[in-house]
Amino acid sequence: MQAPTRYYAFKPLNVGRILVWGLFALLLLVSPRVFTSGLSITMLSQMGIAIIACLSYNMLLGQGGMLSFGHAVYTGLGSYMAIHALNAAGGGTWPIPVSLIPLVGGVAGLGFAALLGYVTTRKSGTTFAMITLGMAELVFAMSLMFSEFFGGEAGVSANRVVGQPFFGITFAPAVQVYYLIAAYTFVAVAAMFAFTGTPLGRMLNAVRDNPERVEFIGYNPQRVRYMAFIIAGFFAGISGGLAALNFEIVTAEVVGAGRSGAYLLFTFLGGATFFFGPILGAVLMVLAFVLLSEFTKAWLLYLGLIFLFMVMYAPGGIASLIMMNLRVAKFGKLGRLWVSYMGLGGTALVALAGAGAMVEMVYHQQLNAALGPELHFLGATLNATSRNSWFGSFLVLATGVALFELVRRQFSRDWSEIQEEIEKETQRKDAL
Amino acid sequence: QKGETVKIAWIDPLSGLMAPVGTNQLKSFQFFAEKFSQSNPAGVKFEVVGIDNKLSPTESLNALKSALDQGVRYITQGNGSAVAGALIDAVAKHNERNPGKEVMFLNHSAVDPDFTNSKCNYWHFRFDADTSMKMEAMTTFMADKKDIQKVYLLNQNYSHGQQVSRFAKEILARKRPDIQIVGDDLHPLAQVRDFSPYIAKIKASGADTVITGNWGSDLSLLVKAANEGGYTGNFYTYYTGVSGTPTALGTNSAGRVYQIAYAHYNMGGSMEKWMGEFKTKFNDDFYTGSVIHIYTALGEAMAKAKSTDPVKVAAALEGMKFKSYNGDVEMRKTDHQLQQPLYMTVWQKADKKYPYSPENTGMTLAPVKTFESYVSSTPTSCQMKRPG
Amino acid sequence: MEFFIISMLNGLSYGLLLFMLSAGLTLILSMMGVLNFAHASFYMVGAYLGYTVSGWVGFWPALVVAPLLVGAMGAVFERTALRKVHKFGHVPELLITFGLSYIFLELVQLIWGRTALEFKPPASLQGPAFTLVNHAVNGLKLVWGAAPADMCVAADAAIRVVCSPFPMTRGFMMVIALCMLLALWLLLTRTRIGLVIQAALTHPEMTEALGHNVPRVFMLVFGVGTGLAGLAGVIGGSTFVTEPAMASTVGSVIFVVVVVGGMGSLSGAFLASVLIGVIQTFAVAFDYSMLDVLSRLGIQVTDALRNNSAAKLTIAQVAPILPYLFLVLILIFRPKGLLGTREG
């Protein structure tokens, strides 16, 4: 039989795709020009690192259905190997250029994933999750016991300014490290995207959906999981290696359960079902840990609440929200929603301001009372002990919530109407 | 420099395991910033910028970056030697790579002796007494107690605990070779819920004294388990006075728990007034005395340097002698370790003489012996590299 | 000998505390398939509520009231949040409990502060339940309550006398845990509710179509499960310590218990908790390390090796991480867990 039109192939010149990747590259390039302060440079660097880590994590979670509680083991061990390599380079025992150090991390991640993954990937589902949890706890405990390699809880530090400057690049200034990280990020993201389109990548999805059936079409699901695990370990290791360069110190926390949990939470928050979801998650992760905790003492509370609401109302993560709206936009109906969106955003902000003020006052009373009862919140001065401030905040909150509910009802009516229309349109197209 | 504002970035945990201690210390810094802004020889105003580092070295580096962006030139930290080590390193690199924007690190409680020995650094100044100094004083005290025969070492398995154990063995062997070390255990940090197995083991070993560097719940649970398990020996500790532990000790262990520190709850004088004020204001106890050292030292050094530039202040602070609440102290030039008196105190009922009762327990830490600076002073191997 | 007995009792009672915690978790996991990450947080909330309530009405009423309150909170959480994400699958369910644990931790710190509280057991539970007196000459003797002081001191200094009291609180803890085991066992095997829940887990619609009010049953189970955690909290909080870190320190160990025992197997959880409790307790007593083994085998040890931290590590030092080692080994060699019937 002949297939006259090969319509399964992607368009050879996919303009949209080139545009997206071009924009991504551009974004990586200009970001440090826009955000120039020391903190923002290091945050940008950390975002790059986190992007690689979260994407590699999503290879397991989103693409392979493997819920791992121990991904930090591979990023972390990658970091350790990289920092030892950096020290070896600095000590002159191993002439390796600094720019290749992250690869050392990658190889280490790959090696450890091959070693530990051999046991973990034999199982799937909750058993897999629990083994990874156990492994992670063990590695973390060992990191405090075997101080030769892990440097105890003081960790291992190094100096990344090693060897001769190469075209003036010493990696002393943070910006130079940022560009190294950006380059790695771009390549790693591209490589991981490419992976989704390979036979192994597709079989990984099949294993996620129905591991039993995979066995009857010739594949060994354990082998598929294992190989994916190793590849994910490699990218995780690269991310760890970059982190070692960026911080010039590696401590036990990099293999800790908290780190693994963060990968899971933020990958999910970004959206595990879409390739780009974890990228958003990674950016948010850095923002949450570095910035949110500086803005407010209540950051953990906010983080918990964000998770609660996101999981309840947007279980597909931010990526799925974006895709839903893109779909609406594709049918040219987004215009009908933007007023609602403005309304939703506005009223939500009002409600949040009210709630935030109250939360901040509580925290202020508990933590910062030494500075007097006054605190600044969104440009206003509140008095944590005065009835007026409390009453005012509550009023703001109540108004916000009430208005929000009104707008929300209107919005959800509009939304379902639009969805129905879209459904009809697609059905009509199918029928043609 | 008169009238200038000196910002000090406080980089310590406000969340996680050490949050109670961190919270207390941030309050202390803010409280005394206000006090010392009112009067200091340099006439500067102190302002504290509190940044939560979650007890994480890497987060601390972020915090440092953020502080630098805000134009901060002085940072302080103390919880966790891992963090301190990372910060010392980062500050050193920063100062090297960014001349003219130097930052000074004021260490208020990180007690790893390495920081003033093998890893000593010009920009780091320690106002606490390090583990070896405290052990020096503690063992001097123990040397006189002839009824101590068998000692058990129980510590957290991380650098601080390991060092306590190491110094205890070394120094006891020197001062009281007749004392038998009947046990030397390390347990994971903040993981153990139930210390009764350790108590059973201690009892089985026949130890009459336990030396422990434990803090927080690791100390309170240990003593609690000891009381329940019928262990009647003494405890020699580093951190009995720290948040949470007094409550957990309760009234049970009167006369059996000793603490070695550079300050205590019943110092009298201005300290007594401050602690009272602190307590009424926050309903919490002030115990991080190094805060006062830091403000005193900064004020005097700035006055001496006639500047708030860390480069000049550091030069002035080196080797400076000043008066603090615990007497004459000196920032030793060779290693930047403050030389100061240490106090042995014991947990007992608060009374007229020693009235201060932490966490309203009705108990107090009563001084039993004072060690002058020269007693607790330890030699240093520091080869300080000075800039320029 | 008395060291052995006391250690055994310590191990058992610690194991039973673990069981109290994991019982609720097992219940929720086996019945609803939800890996409740906030379980330890409910335990913590139980301890704090127990503290506050016993301040108002005394310990014994608090022992009843606080778990009920915690259970009610659990039920409300199930109704308002967990139920909404049930249809999205297990990972969202797990994550929402993750989020909840953050919120609980912050709220507890806001309400009760960040330092440990002094939550004392009532006078009737203070003091020893019995005391073991080991007299070097007269041998071992058991005395109910505290041993009179003169019994613990020998007239002759050469004779060694050791008194080992066993605290009442621990005895009480053991009794409650055993009652819990019994009650749960009855609930699961003697009532239809257990069947309904298991059925609803895989086929909720069908179960409803057969006339069972599935949502209410789920709410009930979650309420009971968290209520059990609350009960464990009141007991654990007063026996050990009530502080914000109390949740995170037991958090992962109870997962180990549930998995090692076999997911969803109550008897497995019981066996696993007792086993882990006892192993951990006895491991503390062993000071052997690799070095000791080597030297006993007559192998020359180099100085470098002597200072190697891995070689120096004693069993006592690794005791607290033994559960995780146990977990990994069990899952590799017996993925069903000790008494589990199914995998994954």
Next chain:
Amino acid sequence: MSATPRPALALELRDLRKSFGKSEIIRGVNLAVQAGERVAIIGPNGAGKSTLFNLISGRFEPSGGDVLLHGQRINGKKPFEINRLGLSRSFQITNIFPKLSVFENLRCGVLWSLGYKYTFLKFLVDLDDANERAEELMEMIKLDKKRDVLAMNLTYAEQRALEIGVTIGGGANVILLDEPTAGMSKSETGRFVGLIKKVTEGKTLLTVEHDMGVVFGLADKIAVVVYGEVIAFDTPDAVRGNARVQEAYLGSSVADAQAGGH
């Protein structure tokens, strides 16, 4: 598949046995299927037909006896190993990849046999042979209109068709189908039988069915399994006439099946 002349027997079962716990479900089955033959397996519910398939395809390990595929002993091999030797099966309860599209499902089915194995250094879009084969299959099972629909959104009959498409995709020459037409209306069943005939052209086919119309329309030979034993293995006409089969299985509805008329 292979160039070597294969033995005439595609599949042979020798005294095959399987017990679950105490109860023996398969009690010594002997069966020899010639290459290119279509065999229907019928028998009462719970007789062990699906279990037989599970034993052959490696889902269960036999408790006794041998399974030979093209003369090679395959007991105890893993399902994927058996599949690679050229045997493929479908399931009684639909068993596909719900979150992949129709096309992706089919393409997954063909990858291994085209030699792509675990590769991650080639792009799927560049695998012309795999893509063409998947397209072909899609047309064969008449799902080309639903190319990009996720499998979980297909109707039941479409899912059954996809199940068969995935099964035959790997180019196996021995195909096992477990109740392929269950749950279909008569009209669809007719269409489906035609489809099955077409896609298994020249291959060895074993199928389990309760629909006598399908059985008689499809099979060259019929094996009757009752209580874990083959009580008859013969041509359709001979089986229909067999009194034991009548009594144990068919009842009077054979007449119905014929009345339904295919």
Next chain:
Amino acid sequence: MLQISNLHAYYGKSHVLHGVDMTVNAGEIVALLGRNGSGRSTTAKAIMGLVDCQGSVLWKGKESLGRKAYEIAHLGIGYVPENRDIFPKLTVYQNLLLGQKSGKKKVRWSFDDMYTMFPRLKEREHTEAGVLSGGEQQMLTLCRTLMGDPDLIIIDEPTEGLAPKIVELVAQYLKTLRERGVSVLLIEQKLTIAMAISDRCLVMGHGSIVFEGTPQALREDNHTRKEWLEV
């Protein structure tokens, strides 16, 4: 007894039932026929309250639409789904036990009735239901619903995957049900059987009822059979 009028049902956004009207009287077997995908199963689910729907479903004169599935079950409607939905981890016995409703005293059916009906189930009484053969599962589902003692039983494709002999048995039992006063709404593919035992036939096409009448009438109505039932 059951009266449905203008019933519309939706799966998310897709509109599947377009105004179904039908009745089932006491003590009657009604066959609901139609092609794959015509919406018969959806009708069953709609009656049980398992899909979003609008319209009216009167059961014994009272509106049951909008109630929860378990309430409807308690009102006396039993449902045997097409995909079996046995509880795989529970034993056969436990599956049957769950069919029983709590608090109901007098019931028409006992365990023994079930076991005499399908002796095969008795043999496998303490086996996990998940490993039963396809046909055994089908028997179990039927019995499980009967244990709840419904007044109306909706059966979706009960003969799927059953051996011809058992199919006859099932047909026989459906008649027995009718004798004991249970109404049956039978959704079937096998026309011969459906027409042989039912009192009335309904044919469904594209989400609404396109034919109603006796089996005899259907047999004679060639147009309907061609258009809505065969190719």
